[in-house]
Amino acid sequence: MKREGEVRIPSGCAIAAVISKDGNRMSGQKIYECMKPMHDRSNGLGGGFAGYGIYPEYKDFYAFHMFFDDRDTRKNCEVFLKERFEIVKSEIIPTRKIPQITNEPDIWRYFVTPLKSMMEKMQTDEKEFVARSVMKINTEMKGAYVFSSGKNMGAFKAVGFPEDVGVFYRLEEYEGYSWTAHGRYPTNTPGWWGGAHPFTLLDYSIVHNGEISSYDANRRFIEMFGYKCNLQTDTEVITYIMDYLIRVKGLTLKESAGVIAAPFWSTIEGKSDPAERERLTYLRTMFPSLLVTGPFSIVLGFDGGLMALNDRLKLRSMVVGEKDDKVYIASEEAAIRSMEPDAENIWAPTGGEPVIIKVKDGAY
Amino acid sequence: MSIRYIYPEFEVVRNENRCIACRVCERQCANEVHSYNEEKNVMISDETKCVNCQRCVSLCPTRALKIVKSDCTLRENANWQNDTIKEIYKQAGSGGVLLSSMGNPKPLPVYWDKILINASQVTNPPIDPLREPMETRVFLGKKNGEIERDEDGNLKCSLPPQLELSMPVMFSAMSYGSISYNAHASLARAATELGILYNTGEGGLHEDFYVYGPNTIVQVASGRFGVHEDYLKAGAAVEIKMGQGAKPGIGGHLPGAKIVGDVSKTRMIPEGSDAISPAPHHDIYSIEDLRQLVFSLKEATEYKKPVIVKVAAVHNIAAIASGIARSGADIIAIDGFRGGTGAAPTRIRDNVGIPIELALASVDQRLRDEGIRNNVSLVVGGSIRSASDVIKAIALGADACYVATAALLALGCHLCRTCQSGKCNWGIATQRPDLVKRLNPDIGSERLVNLMTAWRHEIKELMGGMGINSIEALKGNRLMLRGVGLNEKELEILGISHAGE
16 A cells, blocks of 8 residues: 555544734643544544644754654664754654554654754755755655754644544643644545644644645645655645745735635625735736645644634635634634633634734744 | 549538529539539539538538548558558649648547546535636736835735736637638637637738737747737737647748738738748747747837747657747747648648647646746647647646637538638638628627637536636646556656556
């Protein structure tokens, strides 16, 4: 049977997220507990989380979370890392042995900073250098896989139900100002941990529920710009698109949403503000190949915030709720109620309408 | 009979019980097949002149006529087939190059027919185009601009020149001269009503049609016929024709007999003189010369209009397209070897060039490999026969398709493949006023609008089935295609998996 990445596996899913606008840090326990009421939206073939603000003591270093098939692969990869980065700390990511999670690979993390000399040699800025290095490992080093590479954030994922994955990674021991969660329902047996979500690059992480119909159009376009879609998943390609639009092209979050979930032409033509009309027409005309169609609800995590977005027809459920400084997002209201029984202002954003929540400046 | 005699290809079968000798067939046939025998009060036929255009069949009020393939054949031979032998007889008699019209009729592979389209089941929903918006609008042109902002951080929304189409189909180049005034009027009016474009071909733009300029592509070909400043500025885009799928590597020849009246005026050449387009552009012997012509035309049109470079699909098409994409062109049009023509040497039409499906797949992939796919839009033609061909072309990577034969069929063409005779009974490929008037542009444009409207419905249904609600999400989306009965190499070039994979 082909491993994930050699074949495209569609999947349905559950997602959830929470963020504190004041930058208050929350334990990871709530986020995995909230996946329990949505148990039936996953099938035990993948679960994962991303936490932001979890490594304050190493916040200036890129935190690489990595899977290795075996010790030799790890040793080889470490040689590669040392050629490009200063490694200030390397350790096994602490896990808990539980019967629900088995066959784990070697799971390590490295806090690293790029070597200036190497960046100068490659004539790239720091983020581009890190992104290319991650892409190189994931494409060329068999048995090694970087599944998280941002600063002061980290992804945790495995094959299993999400609530079990949270227990496995001892997420209650981490505190972050925002968390995202994912439970997976692939229509095939991936059996590989790298295929679980969230998918990340630098500090961008995506959890996604849906199966996009534009996948190959998006993939073949984005691969022109140095990205390699090794996993053949929607989440991976959406992550690269967001990285490209925001980091490389310099679009804002809202503008990026206007590209991937562009309003219908009829909607654009109905806009009363001519500047708005011009802007939306421009974005659709300039980036037609990055329009994402088919059902999706995604939560994009980034340094200091979250963005939730549905496809423009809203073919997947997604609700948002609030309480005090916190904003909650989930596939089902039950998950929000699990995190905050008294959540207020529960609403379902319309298709293509981005919900952007940012932590106050200086609070993270 | 003599050594020169070749038994007619078709027989005219007249049901004498039905024939009322009304002589419609006689009046309708410019080839003079039918005549009336007054003595016997019967119609008689000279099938040696019949081209099987079906005009008499269609107009016979009593349905008394049919044209059938003659069953008088030479002795069967798999190697020396009938057509091959007859062509030798013709050449032995004339010493000339054989001429043909319309697209390559040989039984070479039609890859469209070996590609199947996907649909959504369970894991994502198909979308009903009757209930949900389904978008077919496309913009052709460069999409490689840098993001710029003003001092307040607002986006500067300036794009390179774009062509906006309501659906990814355009009428491709057919010159005024090779086809009639009424055919051009039909195309121009239909394109305007549909929100798409038609193409002048290399024959200039008749002064009556300047009004359709926003829906017109004006062509500049090697003969430069009809090219002047106002012409260039009249169209929505300028197309440099380097080659044509039906006759790659050779020019064109419109016989003096067709250079009459307005055709001569529009082409800006004397009446009765042959209009000969050279094989190359004599100012373009290499890619750097092409770049100069692209920018000359951009200068002439003040950088307001996209420049299209049209080439025939030949062996090295990927590298050629890569060169064009770096030459300043906004759009590359590729014409496959099954593309139509008003007249081409038979040997060239039937043996030169490659299928558009393979050319498109390799060009699209090559431009992506080089990271320059969004420098240009890709338009493909050369036998796009239906909405599903369009869908497959878009999914392989085209931005839009050119159609011509299908448009002519809508105007009444019956594909008899004798355009070169100039005696088109349907009023399309002729300049004879009595024949031209048979094509009513009111009806012609309506039929073209009907055809494209039908295709647009079908495109939407097919897209909806795939769960795609905008055509741009289909472009280059090769996962939506599967091959059937193709070998590994063909699948590799097409960049698709086999059905079942």
